[in-house]
Every structure is written in C-alpha cells, then in structure tokens.
Amino acid sequence: MFELSFDLAPFAVKARLFLIPTPIASDTVLQTLPASVLEVVPTIRFFLVENIRTARRFLASLKQNIPIDDLTFVEIGKHSDPTVVLTQYKSWVEAGTTIGLMSEAGCPAIADPGNVWVQWAHQWGAEVLPLVGPSSLMLALMGSGLHGQCFAFHGYLPIDTQARVQKLKWLEKQSAALHQTQLFIETPFRNQTLWKDLLQHCHKNTWLSIAANLTAPDQLISTYRIGQWHQKNFAPPKVPCVFLLMS
Amino acid sequence: MFELSFDLAPFAVKARLFLIPTPIASDTVLQTLPASVLEVVPTIRFFLVENIRTARRFLASLKQNIPIDDLTFVEIGKHSDPTVVLTQYKSWVEAGTTIGLMSEAGCPAIADPGNVWVQWAHQWGAEVLPLVGPSSLMLALMGSGLHGQCFAFHGYLPIDTQARVQKLKWLEKQSAALHQTQLFIETPFRNQTLWKDLLQHCHKNTWLSIAANLTAPDQLISTYRIGQWHQKNFAPPKVPCVFLLMS
Numbered sequence: 001m002f003e004l005s006f007d008l009a010p011f012a013v014k015a016r017l018f019l020i021p022t023p024i025a026s027d028t029v030l031q032t033l034p035a036s037v038l039e040v041v042p043t044i045r046f047f048l049v050e051n052i053r054t055a056r057r058f059l060a061s062l063k064q065n066i067p068i069d070d071l072t073f074v075e076i077g078k079h080s081d082p083t084v085v086l087t088q089y090k091s092w093v094e095a096g097t098t099i100g101l102m103s104e105a106g107c108p109a110i111a112d113p114g115n116v117w118v119q120w121a122h123q124w125g126a127e128v129l130p131l132v133g134p135s136s137l138m139l140a141l142m143g144s145g146l147h148g149q150c151f152a153f154h155g156y157l158p159i160d161t162q163a164r165v166q167k168l169k170w171l172e173k174q175s176a177a178l179h180q181t182q183l184f185i186e187t188p189f190r191n192q193t194l195w196k197d198l199l200q201h202c203h204k205n206t207w208l209s210i211a212a213n214l215t216a217p218d219q220l221i222s223t224y225r226i227g228q229w230h231q232k233n234f235a236p237p238k239v240p241c242v243f244l245l246m247s
Numbered sequence: 248m249f250e251l252s253f254d255l256a257p258f259a260v261k262a263r264l265f266l267i268p269t270p271i272a273s274d275t276v277l278q279t280l281p282a283s284v285l286e287v288v289p290t291i292r293f294f295l296v297e298n299i300r301t302a303r304r305f306l307a308s309l310k311q312n313i314p315i316d317d318l319t320f321v322e323i324g325k326h327s328d329p330t331v332v333l334t335q336y337k338s339w340v341e342a343g344t345t346i347g348l349m350s351e352a353g354c355p356a357i358a359d360p361g362n363v364w365v366q367w368a369h370q371w372g373a374e375v376l377p378l379v380g381p382s383s384l385m386l387a388l389m390g391s392g393l394h395g396q397c398f399a400f401h402g403y404l405p406i407d408t409q410a411r412v413q414k415l416k417w418l419e420k421q422s423a424a425l426h427q428t429q430l431f432i433e434t435p436f437r438n439q440t441l442w443k444d445l446l447q448h449c450h451k452n453t454w455l456s457i458a459a460n461l462t463a464p465d466q467l468i469s470t471y472r473i474g475q476w477h478q479k480n481f482a483p484p485k486v487p488c489v490f491l492l493m494s
Contacts, residue, residue: 019389032379036278107385110395119392122470130389132279132462134379138354142266142377145366148357152399152427180399215379223369 013096015126017118018044019109020102021133022058024240025216029061032134032215040131042066044100046092047073048085048117054104076101076117089117093124107135111155111185137183140211140242143221144181147246151181157194164194165201168245172202175247182245191236194243202226202245209244212237260343262373264365265291266356267349268380269305271487272463276308279381279462287378289313291347293339295332295364297324302349323348323364336364340371354382358402358432384430387458387489390468391428394493398428404441411441412448415492419449422494429492438483441490449473449492456491459484 018040023029042064049055052073059066074080074088092099101108101117107130109115121128141148154171158164171182186194198208204227212220220237223244265287270276289311296302299320306313321327321335339346348355348364354377356362368375388395401418405411418429433441445455451474459467463486470491471479 030281031283032281034277034279034281107389109389109392110385113396115392115395117392118390119470122392128390128392128468129466130386130461130468132379132381132386135382135385138357138382138385139377139379142354142356143365143375145356145362145364145369145375148362149360149402150400153397155396214377219376221375221377223366 015093015096015121015124016098017121017126017128018098018100019107019118019128019130020100021107021131021135022054022102022105023061024106024134024136024214025219027061028134028215029058034132037131037133038062038064041100044098045071046097047071047100047102048076048089048114049073049101050077050103050108050112050114051075055102058102076114082116085117086120089120090124093121093126099126107133110135111137111153134215136211136214136240136242139214140209140221140244141181141183143211143214144209144244145223146181146207146209146244147179148181150179151183153183155184156186157184159190161197165197168197168201171245172206172247175206175245180246184243184245186241186243188238188240191238191241195236198243198245199226199229203247204230206245206247209246210236211242211244213239214242262340262343262368262371263345264368264373264375265345265347266354266365266375266377267347268354268378268382269301269349269352270308271352271381271383271461272466274308275381275462276305281379284378284380285309285311288347291345292318293344294318294320294347294349295323295336295361296320296348297350297355297359297361298322301351305349323361329363332364333367336367337371340368340373346373354380357382358384358400381462383432383458383461383487383489386461387456387468387491388428388430390458390461391456391491392470393428393454393456393491394426395428397426398430400430402431403433404431406437408444412444415444415448418492419453419494422453422492427493431490431492433488433490435485435487438485438488442483445490445492446473446476450494451477453492453494456493457483458489458491460486461489 103112157167175182206226209223350359356365404414422429453473456470
C-alpha cells in the first residue's frame with residue numbers, strides 16, 4: 001500500500017471508479033454478466049487494465065458498439081511502472097473522470113493485486129462502484145457444499161514441495177480449529193502435483209472439493225472426503241481450478 | 248454435516264441442483280442477475296428455499312411468466328425439520344429432478360447454512376450447478392481496496408461485548424500475521440455498537456472498510472485507517488453492512 005497524507009483538497013467533480021468483472025470462461029459474456037455491466041461499461045472512456053489486448057477483446061465481446069479505438073487504456077500489470085500509472089490515474093481523478101478497472105478474468109481486486117488502485121480511489125475521495133460478475137471463488141464455495149459461514153482464501157500455495165505440504169497441514173489445522181473452509185488455487189500445470197500432495201498428506205476424513213473450469217461447458221465440481229477420493233481414479237484437469245478443504 | 252455411506256446405486260437419470268442467487272437490494276433483479284439465471288430458473292419446478300414468500304416474490308420479479316402456483320417449494324429455514332426436508336429432497340434426486348436452491352438474498356450456501364443441502368447432492372451423485380449473482384462479500388472486498396489475495400469471512404461476531412472486543416483484537420492479530428483481510432457482518436440494529444467497538448479497540452493504523460446497502464441506490468463504500476475514521480463524524484446506517492479490517 002502506498003502511503004499518502006489523508007486530507008486532499010476535494011476535487012471539483014467527483015471521479016468514479018467502476019470495478020468491472022470479466023468472464024472466467026470463453027464466450028460467456030452474456031451468460032455471466034448482468035445488464036448493469038452491459039449498460040455502464042459503454043459509457044466509460046478511461047480504463048486501468050491488467051492487459052490491454054484482453055481488455056479490448058472483452059469490450060468488443062459486449063457487442064455494444066463501443067468505439068474501442070477512442071478509449072484510453074493504462075496497463076497496471078506486473079510490467080508497468082506504478083509511479084507512471086499513478087500519475088496518469090491521479091490526473092483522471094482530478095478531472096472528475098469516470099474510470100473502469102478490469103483484470104484478466106473475474107472480479108478485479110480479488111485474487112489479483114488490483115486492490116492498490118481501489119485504495120487510492122478511496123484516499124482521493126473518488127466514488128468506488130463494484131459491479132456484479134463471476135467470481136470463481138464464490139461459485140466454487142457455493143458449489144462445494146462446504147461450510148460457507150466461515151471461510152478463508154489463501155491464493156497460491158508455495159511451489160517448494162516441503163513448504164507446500166507444511167502449508168496443507170496448517171490449512172487442515174486452521175480448518176478444524178476455526179470450522180473454516182480453506183480455499184486456494186494453483187497454476188493449471190501444477191494441479192496434479194498439488195492433488196497428489198492433498199491425497200497423500202491430508203487426513204482421510206478431511207473434505208476436499210475441486211471446482212474446475214467454472215462457467216465453462218465442461219465445468220466440474222466435486223466434493224468427497226480424502227478417503228473417498230483415494231477410491232477414485234481421478235486426476236484434476238490442467239485447467240483453472242479452485243481447491244477447497246474442510247476438516 | 249449428516250453422515251452417509253458413500254457409494255449409492257447410481258440413479259437412472261442424474262438429478263441437477265442449481266444454486267440460484269437472488270438480489271441483495273430491492274428491485275435490482277435485472278441489474279444484478281445475468282441472463283443465465285433468467286433462462287434457467289423458469290425451467291425449474293422444484294425448489295428448496297429459505298422462505299417460500301421471498302422465493303415466490305423473486306420468481307415473479309423475473310417477469311418470465313413462471314407458473315408459480317404449479318411449483319413445489321420445500322422450506323429449509325430454521326423452523327423446518329431437516330429429516331422431512333431430506334426425505335422430500337432425496338425423492339426428487341432419485342427421480343432425476345432438476346432442483347433449485349435459493350436463500351433469502353445473495354448467493355445460497357454462503358453466509359447461510361444452505362451448504363448442507365449442496366453437500367447431500369454431491370453424496371447422492373447429483374450435478375451441482377452454481378449460477379452467477381450478487382455476493383455482498385465479494386462486492387465489499389472489491390470495493391474496499393483492502394488485500395484481495397488473502398482474506399477470511401467470519402460471519403457474525405459475538406453479541407456479548409467482552410467476547411466481541413476479544414474477537415476484534417484476534418481479527419486484528421490474524422490480519423497482521425497472515426496479511427489477511429478480515430470480513431464480518433452484523434445485524435443492522437447492532438451496526439453502531441460494533442462500529443464504536445472497532446473505533447475504540449482497534450489500532451489507529453488498522454484499515455477499516457464499511458460497505459453498506461450494496462447494489463442499492465444509496466450504497467456506501469468507504470475505507471480509512473481507524474485514526475482517520477476518528478476524525479470523521481460517521482455512524483453506520485442501520486442497513487445490511489459488510490465490515491472489513493486489515494492491519
């Protein structure tokens with residue numbers, strides 16, 4: 001989080017930052033985004049985006065005759081210089097602009113570092129307006145059948161085997177102690193390694209749920225105890241997955 | 248969680264359980280639900296619902312000419328007998344029925360006990376299909392600007408003052424130790440008591456965010472450090488709020 005003194009002079013016109021969800025599976029714009037997204041997005045001319053090419057493709061897919069070549073995009077991805085982004089972003093806020101924030105897929109500022117830019121909006125006194133859209137974490141939690149009144153999301157687990165196994169054991173303990181469903185994700189090509197670790201190192205009574213390729217035609221959501229999974233000949237597909245554990 | 252032996256004979260036709268989100272603010276059906284909900288729901292005749300009156304009102308609000316009087320509803324709210332619900336529900340699954348699960352507001356099985364019924368669907372081998380819709384938790388997290396790569400939801404905090412203050416201090420510690428945003432909710436008439444406790448007992452550098460009446464025209468999302476909140480003359484409105492804390 002950048003540090004900034006709190007009381008800035010209020011700007012003449014209050015800027016607005018719309019947080020725009022994008023689809024999590026191909027060709028699902030109209031199935032997974034509500035009308036408010038289709039109405040609001042075509043009115044926005046200035047965008048903070050994780051990736052310009054993805055952003056343009058998304059805007060075209062809305063089929064709202066958005067003049068894409070007239071829009072201004074600033075990339076906030078990992079190759080961008082935060083001070084350059086910030087200078088541009090601040091000038092937009094000062095001018096009372098309506099700005100859109102988008103990530104590669106799903107809800108911006110969740111499971112990605114976009115929250116920093118939302119935080120700035122609050123500090124500058126801009127209005128922050130999140131829009132409804134697909135969240136793989138919420139769909140996975142709903143679909144898992146695991147406890148939804150207390151849960152935690154941890155992002156990616158460590159790549160190092162020993163550290164990952166340690167984390168899994170810690171997640172199992174946390175889950176039992178707090179009656180908390182534990183959610184985490186993995187890079188698709190490592191799904192099967194993670195799965196082996198889960199089956200090998202978690203207790204046979206622990207519940208394990210997998211939600212793969214959510215909102216796609218081949219979506220798969222399945223929940224069993226570790227001991228039940230042992231009896232199945234299952235390996236997770238190399239697609240985006242959410243894993244959920246409850247002990 | 249009910250206990251049940253795992254391997255049941257597969258049913259002739261695979262039943263499907265759709266998890267149906269409902270609006271979280273009045274008159275926002277068309278703004279917050281995607282087309283898939285409007286298409287799928289009118290095809291369902293059997294519903295597990297938290298409250299029948301709310302469910303009927305929701306179905307009417309879709310304006311899809313649903314023959315509401317021909318539908319079958321089973322209430323799963325706190326006054327229902329779980330064994331009665333289970334018997335009815337199981338007979339639907341055995342018959343390969345398409346079933347809808349709905350809670351009072353938002354995503355079913357999140358921040359409510361509906362997950363038990365999803366868990367049964369998995370054990371019976373039914374297909375579980377969560378639909379996209381508004382989640383006050385995700386909208387609040389996106390809108391807060393607080394860390395979205397590691398977060399936890401805790402439901403309601405204890406009613407007892409001493410226990411609540413203890414929990415707040417624990418949340419603050421957890422947040423610092425795990426770099427984890429802490430989310431919790433409160434009954435609207437207790438919002439102001441909780442707010443006073445937060446301002447009195449949390450560290451002045453801790454970030455506190457409030458997201459009130461999300462998706463409604465008077466929605467309010469604001470994030471400051473506790474020390475900044477002290478300088479403001481703010482009391483939360485007596486409406487549904489999500490509170491977020493990060494230290």
